Amino acid sequence: MVYSKVKDLVLKHYGDAVYVRSDAQLAREEWLIPGVKFNRWVLPVSAFFIQICCGSLYAWSGYNAPIEAAIYGMNGGVDRGMASTTFYIAVAFFGCTAAALGPWMERKGPFIGCMAGTALFFFGNLMTALGVYVNQIALVYIGYGIFGGAGLGLAYISPVSPLQKWFPEYRGLAAGFAVCGFGGGSIIAPYTQKYLIGLDYQLDVVNNVNLGVPLTFVILGAVYFVIMSLGSLVLRMPPPGYEVKGIKIDTVKGAETAHQDIVLHNSDDVTDFSTSTNKVDNPPQTDFNAHFKMTLWESIVSTEFRLMYIMFIGAQITGLMINSKIQGIVSTQFGKTGNEPVNINAILGVLNLLGRMTVPYMSDYFQNRKIFFIISCVVQFVMLGLIPYSIWNQYYGLFLFEVFTIAYFYGAGFGLIPAFLSDQFGSKNIGPTHGIILTAWAMTGVFGGLIFTAVYNSGYNSHYYALEGATKKTWNPADYKYHVYDVDFQWILAVIAVGLISASLIPNSLRDRRLPKAQGEVFRFRLGPRLVRFVGGKFVIVSKADEDKEWGAYLASVAKGQTLAAEQAFLVSSSTA
Template sequence: MGLLQAAKWHYSSTHYERSPAQIKSEERLVPGVPFNRYFLMPAAVLIQVCCGSLYAWSGFNLPIERAIYGPDLSAKKVAIDRGLASNVFFVAVAVFGCTAALLGPWLERNGPRKGAMIGSTLFFIGNLVTALGVHVQSLALVFVGYGGIAGAGLGISYISPVSPLQKWFPDLRGLAAGLAVCGFGAGSIFSPFTQKALIGPDYANTGEENLGVPKTFIILGACYFVVMMAASLVLRMPPPGYAVKGMDIHTVKGAESFGIVAPTKTLSDSDAALDKSESHHTVVAVPDHDRLTAANFSLRLHEALASREYILMYLMFLCNEATGLLIISKIQSITQNQMGQTADTAASINSALGGCNLAGRLLIPTLSDFLGRRKPLFFVSLCAQTLFLALLPGAIDNQQYGLFLTCAFIIAFFYGAGFGLIPAFLSDQFGSRNVGATHGVILTGWAAVSVCGGLVFNAVYKSEVTRLAPVITQTYDLNFRWLLAFTSFGITVTLLVPTGLRDRRLPRKSGEWFRFRFFARLVRVINGVPRVTSKADEDAEWSEYLARLQPATQAAEGNEIYGAAR
């Protein structure tokens, strides 16, 4: 098998094979304790809390540079931000995203438990190598340890709980997505304080340490490893034919009414005792006049990744995350150097930013379940980030500390909201069967922002420091301005993402560039010319499309939905 064929198979096959004995064993959390889907939520949060320590990296920037290069010779005991250690964060995020994209299909084929265990191990090893790098004063080894090995471990660990939660909670995709990733924001709430306490309260400025930087990485790495490994034992995929309220892993937004043909798992007595509301795990009858199922509208993985709607969602997500990522990476440095606050205050701001990140990841996806829509909330997120990003330079230049915090907190809130919304949005559009893979690939947008955006951000910052010296309050202004282009572009892209079932699945006309709705009428742009499709013509096209799907339904009936490879 050639490289191209192997890649095609990797992104086409997501069949998860389990023996009857394994399926039976997964009905129990531990011997004597029946498994319930709600057990996944705290396990997911614990894994993500450990992964979210990545967001506290800015607290390591100055201590690592002090440990490797010593104090600023021009100021003796004052820390200096050389803009070097912060690049480790960007590399880690890049490796994170690429690993999630590469191993997403593998995760679907092998299950979340194996993925979480491998990710936990890599993250632990990465922390140990980082500690060694600081000890021997090698920044290159720090890049390998945290940027490379730990970043890869974080990538696979991050998506491991997201995939099963989307499959177990097709009825609460927003809440499940929010809980699956909210812990990532929580990791940066306590991490700044533990880092500072272990290293030394003001080590970067005075050189006085408690345990020092290397031992801090060892201790925290070991703690994360124990917690993540224990939580990974809870992760598992749902049994064959599992569905809730007529929705299964294939159901896309708008196709709920087509029902399910395959046998559906019902709750055990113990499950019902824990959650009486789940008595709705029953087979949904398919009307005689319409034998189509939700599975007929679920795309294969490679079809989903190549679709126009996925490409638009990719760009939308990239634009939504760019600003928050870059601000979080530098927040402690900005708070100390540009706003003149102490190291303790900077750590507190980093922690508060993590709280905003967490709140956005949980509240906005949950709200999307209530509204039944995800796209409008992405639109609101990008508009809010655009507004407060525009206000941020003036807040720093004029030393308006309250406005600075308001801008940073709101940007962090909606940055987190994007991460919480995207798994549920992907499940709505493509079904949850391949969400581990579609979610993993879309994280490369975040990775691209980290590498390209991070390097540009640091390069522009250094150039502005030289140009504006000795003034430092305006050194980030130019960076904030070019980030406005990303958020503004994202607003436009979001409006173009199709969310209606007909808009997504109705076959395209020859020469059709894109389509949109205008006062409920379908408008196709064909060879650059907008053409309105009448309601009668649209209905006729839709009926013809459904008729063509009927043979596929006949072939699919009787198959076990979760196990059948498409």
């Protein structure tokens, strides 16, 4: 009984989201401002500035030491591991809010969604300022972690959905523009935070203070509120019936060109649709998308969505952990002080931004998102595997190359995933599916961050005693310093490997997902361009010609079925009349 009610509520919430607008609202949305017609190319600019503000989240590591110094007192800048918890809480509520309110945003529209997120983020900054002022870390957790994270999650997805709908022919480019500003925020925010708070504030509050921590949150929160509010005014969904080059908002990638794949064959039970002289509709008149499109619920419970969820964890975990700890790693492991840790944090933001812009565009050119996720996992696996070697031997240049590469592909994953989801399930479902898949990132931030911190903190308690002998309860500070992250990097490597396997198994083309199974087929996969079936206990490689013939016959049968259904409907209506 309870299960049934819960299921009904979930189905109702994640059912197909319909955004209803009046004629008056549609007329208003034709204009950007009075006298200036709306043009879809202003949307990427608006999204960029909104995301710059959201991207300040990635500069949180610069707050850790100043907040702890303000609340607990100076200790030479050593990370107590208290303020950093705020980042993981914010990531958790970021993802969960995006997932829970994605359908709500689709029903209410991107303007209301973005403004609600903006207000929550502003309130979170004000509460954080109060928490630091009264020396209560719990208020920081609640303010920035819960309210701020929730606001960022809602504001983040609000520009993504309309951009995927307005640019169906450039889904990768639209996704890159929609989220690239997030990387830009991590470039600017470290410097604004540092100079507003004061240089080396955590080392000497008396002599290095400028405006201090509380006032910094108030000022930046207000600035973010103004910029995000102005950006939200531009956001809007396309009008009903909008399409570009035959691609609509609910078009599943491949459906718009399916008629081109119908081939001549000798099967007597399937009509030849290769010419326009048939009595039935020819292929271009067949609505294949009506057959292949998926509801929101069908999308989120599909096998490919589950595989994409696991893939996203593996592709993003390394960058997330590195971003949350980079300033501490640079200062404690390599002895860099002053502006150096902040500069490195900012450069990571640059690479993050470039990854979000360039890789999605390349995926448009090659018409393949999956291969870029596979490349991302492989490259990050290699780079992370080399980082301990760089730290042990103090190869700072090599370390920077490794983390910069990780940041690039970390950003690429965020730029790719909206387009990948639109390809698989149609851009009509992008808001909710994108929100739900961001919980993968959120779970990584919470559980990954907690595991990372716990392993880090336990390093000097037991593991590193063995460096000087089991009976000797002391350890070499140098050994501790250069090996403290080893175990953390090892378990993250395992997570990347699982993500790589999942990415490889995703059926990303319409043919792989919908081609009917052969008799006795258990599962299938691609070996390069060739389809491989597991049938009767053995692997069978299908020739390209046979695969094309099967697919063409299947599409022809779909077209024939639609024609017969249309004819029957016509006969029924005629007899009724």
